[in-house]
Amino acid sequence: MNEQTIIDRHRFIKVAGSVVGAGALACVSPGLLTTRRQKVVFAKLSCGAGGNVGERILVAYASRAGSTGEVAETIGRVMCDKGLEVDVCLAKDVTDLSPYRAIVVGSAIYMGKWMRDAATFVEKRREVLSQIPIAYFTVCLTMKDDTEENRRTVTAYLDPVREQAPEVQPMAVGLFAGRLDSRKLPFLYRMIAKAIGEAEADYRDWEAIRTWAGELVPLLGGA
């Protein structure tokens, strides 16, 4: 495999470290310094009859540049199309789990980890999550090459979440390629992305995401 295509935790962390150093700052192009961050609109969706307690499915996610939200929305739409009652929203906006009989939690990966909002969501609600059907999904650039080795790497990104909440046993774990869009990233993240030299592109495989969501429905106790 080409060295350039291998994006793993160590590479991101190593580059992040050198970017934070003053020397790297000097190498940043003026364009990168002056371009303003584009507004990120985080996906939100609700379908189905309404507040039937214990009947709905929640797809909660954490995202920085929005691409994971669109993955979550696509998963939610597949479930809506199958007649389920679904809410899709940012994990940090969830206040009450009582309407839900099953929950899907997903996160973008930054520096080899799930984002804090998603990890905290699982950790804080682990008691409830251990009693209902759960699925996890992860969105990152390593999955743009869907190899056994990359699957192992990305599966390991979830280790801290599993260790924090071992009683939460997901019925399924989706591993998806994401999108790199520097315009939507905060300055420091933009610099890291630039230093990594990864192409700005949308690697999301919508067919694979829809297929996974469709297969999830019976696992989560749906039709």
Ligand SMILES: Cc1cc2nc3c(=O)[nH]c(=O)nc-3n(C[C@H](O)[C@H](O)[C@H](O)COP(=O)(O)O)c2cc1C
């Ligand atoms: C600063 C930075 C660090 C990243 N770290 C990783 C990483 O460690 N492993 C990985 O596979 N992808 C990594 N990515 C890629 C993101 O996971 C990918 O772009 C994802 O789609 C972003 O999701 P979001 O748009 O929902 O924030 C990184 C991206 C950036 C900009």
